[in-house]
Amino acid sequence: MSTAVDVVDAIDTGLPVPEVDGVSRPFFAALDRGEFVLQRFPDGTWQHYPRPPEMYPPDNRPDFAPASGRGTVHTFTVIRQMGVPYFKERLPYVVAIVETEEGVRLMGSITDVPVDEVHIGLEVEVYGVRVAEGLSVPFWRPS
C-alpha cells in the first residue's frame, strides 16, 4: 500500500489549473485525497497519462491503482526564461521528467532543492499541490 501523500494548498495563487475531464479527473482527485494513483493494466503494466478503458479490449482494460509515489529524475532542465508572469516571478525553476518505480514517466517540478543540485538519477517522491477544490497536481521533492 502506498502511504498518504502530503497535499499543500495553492488555490488562487495563479498556478495554472488543469482542465480535467472524465478520464483524468480520478488522477487529480485521488492525489487531492492524498493518494497517488496511476492506470494499471490487468497484466501489471502501468501507463500515464490516463486513457479511456473502453479503447482497449474487454479483457485488458486499465483501472486506477495506488502507485508508490517514488521515482527518479530521468531528465530535467532549469528554466531561466519564461514569459508567463506566474512562472517569470519564480525563475529559475526545474522542469523534470520523473520515472516512477512503476516505470511510467510524468512531467513535474522538483522543489525543496537548489536548482543546481538537481541531477539525472536524483531520487524523488511525490506530493500534491491543490490548485482547485478537489484537484491536486503532482510535484516532486528529494526523498
Place this chain on the structure above:
Amino acid sequence: MPEHDREPVIVGIGESELGKAPHLSQRQHHALAAGRALEDAGLTMADVDGYFCANERLPDMAEFLGLNYRYLSGAWTGGSSFEYHVQHAAAAIRAGYTDTVLITYGSDLLSRAGRSLGTGPATAGEPATWGQYEAPYGNTTVGSYALIAQRHQHVYGTTPEAMAQVAVDMRHHAASNPEAMYRDPITVDDVLGSRMIADPLHKLDCCVISDGGGAVVMTTRERAKDLPSQPVHILGTGTAQTHWNPVQMPDFTSSGAVQAGRDAFREAGLTPADVDMAMIYDSFTITVLMLLEGLGFCKPGESGGFVQDGNIRYGGSLPVNTDGGGLSSCHPGLRGIFLLTESVRQLRGKARLQVPDCSVAIAAGSGGWLSCIGVTLLGKEPVR
C-alpha cells in the same frame, strides 16, 4: 503508345520574403511564394489540380489562391508537415488523383507575435488535452528540447561545445545568404557565453524567429518534359511519429528519424553515404545531432564528434543547411518547406553556397518536440 510516366518530380520552387516582412500577411506569404513557384515551373494557378498546405488554413488558402482542385490534403505535424506533404503528393500523383500539386506555406510570426514562441508556455492551446499534465510546471518550447539535450549529454557525454559547433557552422553558411537574419560569424565561445535559456540550451543554441513563406510545385515526370525547369526527382520518402507531447517520448536519445530515414533510403535504394548534402531541421542545435544519428549519418552518440570533425560545414563530407538554417537564416514557425526549396536549388546547381556535383540531397523535417519526422530524398537524376 508508352504508358504515361507518373513518377513524381519537383518542377517549381518559390519563397516569399524571408526574415522580417511586416508588410506581408500570412496569406500574402502563401500567395507570393505560390506565384513564384508556379512562375519557376512555367505553370499558372489554372494548371494546379492538387493543393496542400498545413493546418486549418487549407480551405481558406484554396479559395484565396483561386484553386479548382481534384485533390486536397493538409497534414499538420508541425515543422515537418511539408515532408509529409511530399510523401502524400507523390502517392496521389502516382495513383492518378492529381497531375500537378502546389504545396504552400506562409507565416508572419515575427511581425505578429515577436520572439515569444520559444519561451512562452509549451502547453499553449492545449489546456484540456495533454496540457493537463504539463501546464502546472511552466515548461517552454526551449525547455522541451533542453530535456532531450540534457539526456543526450548524460547518456553519451555529448558536450556543450559540440552542440555549439552546430550553431557556428550554420552561421558560417548564413554569411553567404543575403536573406539570412544573422550573418556575422560566431564562435563556440560566443554560443557558450550567450545567456542560458533552459539548461543546457543557450540563446544561440536556439533558432531565430522570422517571417516567411515557401512553395513547391510537383507534377509527373511526363508532364515535366514540356516544362522549362530542370526537374528534381523524388527518390524516397519516410515519415514516423514516436510521441507528440514531450513527456511521452519513449527514448530521449532517439527519434522517428530512425524509421523515417530507413523507409526513405530503402525506397530510394540508397544509403546515407550516397547523400551529397543535407537539409536537417535545426530548431535547436540538439535537433541536428538527434537527426544526424537517427538518419544514420553517424552512430548513436557520435554526432558530437561528427560535427566537431567538420563534416556538416561547407566543404565537409555532408554540408548541412547551406542557407544558414533555422539557427541563423529563417524559421517562421514551420521550417520544413525551406528544407525542400534549398535542396532543389542545390540539385539544380543554383544554390548560393553550391555543393559541387550535388546529385542526392535529403530533407529531414522535425515537428513538435522531435515528435513527427518526415524525410524526403531528392535526386538530380531518377535513380528509381
